[in-house]
Amino acid sequence: MYGHRARIGYCSPPFVTETFCYEFYKMVPDGVTLMITTLEIRTRTKEEVVGCHERSLEAAQYMADSGADVVVLGGNPVNQSLGVENLPKLCEDLGNKIGTKVVTSTQAQIEAMTLLGSKKVASVHCYEPEHNDRHEQSVRNMGFEPTGIIAVGSDFKHIGAIDVDVAFKLASQVKEENPEADTIHLGSAHWAVAHVLDKIEKELGVSVMTSQQAITWKALRTAGITEPIEGFGRLLREF
Amino acid sequence: MVQWDKIHGHRARIGYTVAAVTTEVYPIDWYRIVPDGVSLMMITLPLGDRSKNDVEKCYEISIESAHTFARAGADLVLLGGLPINISKGEGTIEELMAGLEKEIGVKVSSSALAQVHAFKALGSKKVAVVHPFLPDQNPRHEKTISEFFGLEPTGVYSGGSALVSLGTLTPKCALDWGRAAMAENPDADTLYFGCPHWTVIDAIAPLEKEFGISVMTSLQAIAWESMRQTGVDDRVDGFGRLLNEF
Numbered sequence: 001m002y003g004h005r006a007r008i009g010y011c012s013p014p015f016v017t018e019t020f021c022y023e024f025y026k027m028v029p030d031g032v033t034l035m036i037t038t039l040e041i042r043t044r045t046k047e048e049v050v051g052c053h054e055r056s057l058e059a060a061q062y063m064a065d066s067g068a069d070v071v072v073l074g075g076n077p078v079n080q081s082l083g084v085e086n087l088p089k090l091c092e093d094l095g096n097k098i099g100t101k102v103v104t105s106t107q108a109q110i111e112a113m114t115l116l117g118s119k120k121v122a123s124v125h126c127y128e129p130e131h132n133d134r135h136e137q138s139v140r141n142m143g144f145e146p147t148g149i150i151a152v153g154s155d156f157k158h159i160g161a162i163d164v165d166v167a168f169k170l171a172s173q174v175k176e177e178n179p180e181a182d183t184i185h186l187g188s189a190h191w192a193v194a195h196v197l198d199k200i201e202k203e204l205g206v207s208v209m210t211s212q213q214a215i216t217w218k219a220l221r222t223a224g225i226t227e228p229i230e231g232f233g234r235l236l237r238e239f
Numbered sequence: 240m241v242q243w244d245k246i247h248g249h250r251a252r253i254g255y256t257v258a259a260v261t262t263e264v265y266p267i268d269w270y271r272i273v274p275d276g277v278s279l280m281m282i283t284l285p286l287g288d289r290s291k292n293d294v295e296k297c298y299e300i301s302i303e304s305a306h307t308f309a310r311a312g313a314d315l316v317l318l319g320g321l322p323i324n325i326s327k328g329e330g331t332i333e334e335l336m337a338g339l340e341k342e343i344g345v346k347v348s349s350s351a352l353a354q355v356h357a358f359k360a361l362g363s364k365k366v367a368v369v370h371p372f373l374p375d376q377n378p379r380h381e382k383t384i385s386e387f388f389g390l391e392p393t394g395v396y397s398g399g400s401a402l403v404s405l406g407t408l409t410p411k412c413a414l415d416w417g418r419a420a421m422a423e424n425p426d427a428d429t430l431y432f433g434c435p436h437w438t439v440i441d442a443i444a445p446l447e448k449e450f451g452i453s454v455m456t457s458l459q460a461i462a463w464e465s466m467r468q469t470g471v472d473d474r475v476d477g478f479g480r481l482l483n484e485f
Contacts, residue, residue, distance in 0.1 A: 002438060007263065015282060015304075015307055018278055018280040021266045021281070022278060022279075025266075035261045035406065036261065036266070037261045037262075037283050038257075063261055066404070067404075157311040157312075160278070161246055161252075164245065
């Protein structure tokens with residue numbers, strides 16, 4: 001079967017998912033598959049966030065029943081709404097209930113930045129500037145110091161159409177404006193950034209962590225896929 | 240070869256409603272078939288045990304999804320799930336798709352129409368069906384071939400799997416089951432593999448060659464319809480006559 005090494009379940013918050021799947025298969029070795037369920041987030045209302053978590057729990061059970069080796073609960077805002085400190089217990093309890101390992105995208109990103117030695121984190125996210133404060137608070141909630149932020153300015157529906165040169169351009173800008181940043185976080189797992197990770201690290205002299213990269217990395221390592229992966233940043237190559 | 244200086248869907252972006260709670264095999268086989276630059280936008284639907292309620296709910300979400308795909312820039316919306324597509328009456332599907340297309344301003348098709356077009360292109364008349372589910376689904380498949388597609392069903396072969404096990408089926412299953420179906424139905428001119436959520440694509444070309452027939456699968460027909468409806472006219476080798484000749 002395609003997933004003869006590992007089958008990874010991912011609860012994907014956006015109502016429409018396009019880029020995540022494409023970039024996942026650029027990164028993972030042969031024999032690793034993605035089981036994906038799209039969820040409720042259209043504009044990120046409070047009701048949608050709550051509904052998203054509830055559907056994640058149902059999807060996780062379905063994925064476990066289908067043989068997933070690990071289930072990732074996606075959506076940093078969804079996970080953080082439950083309290084970052086509560087996530088390990090939530091994963092343990094849910095894992096016991098459904099009978100497979102469970103991690104969250106938030107824990108994946110915390111662990112990734114910890115291993116990368118991140119302290120001062122500059123962010124580029126794909127959404128509108130009114131989400132800047134939320135993203136900075138998110139970095140703080142994960143235990144790191146936010147050091148500058150730039151928004152691409154896209155709404156939820158159009159993140160699949162963001163030009164692929166945008167990520168590097170804005171990463172360069174945020175580093176130039178915040179030279180003290182040791183890490184650049186490309187926020188949201190649903191815009192095309194996988195192609196610039198090595199370039200950002202090499203040319204800007206920082207570590208880079210993206211939501212999609214961290215989710216994929218954490219899922220692989222949790223499922224016992226430990227080989228270094230080239231081409232998508234230090235995280236997948238060194239840890 | 241990936242072109243990193245363009246968006247992933249720089250040739251065509253296809254919005255597809257996936258008639259399954261979770262999808263695993265579909266995106267893998269999709270990206271094996273389509274050329275670079277054709278991307279898949281997905282919404283999964285809560286189709287559980289195919290109850291009437293499930294199907295109705297999925298139909299409503301499908302319509303909402305079509306609007307969302309259109310606003311997100313899809314070049315084509317393709318509604319998946321043949322049972323969902325035909326839930327409002329088998330005779331009305333083309334009208335429904337045309338009406339929706341007018342409403343959202345983007346081309347609309349469906350897995351049902353894709354398969355109608357595929358059977359027509361292949362010149363199919365007598366169809367043997369292979370599906371991965373339990374034998375209790377046989378009458379539904381047989382009825383769809385005769386009543387919806389207007390073709391002659393020569394027999395139905397059931398793989399005997401549960402919905403949750405589709406991702407564990409190997410490519411050999413499709414090959415073996417296809418051979419068994421042809422052994423039971425040697426007069427079939429077309430072997431049809433139902434359901435796009437198990438891996439079948441590697442069995443298409445070997446079975447066409449071995450039995451001198453056409454092979455059509457749900458996923459192959461959906462990918463073909465998606466490409467041709469969006470002007471992607473590339474001939475794709477390795478996955479059957481449909482993608483190679485039409």
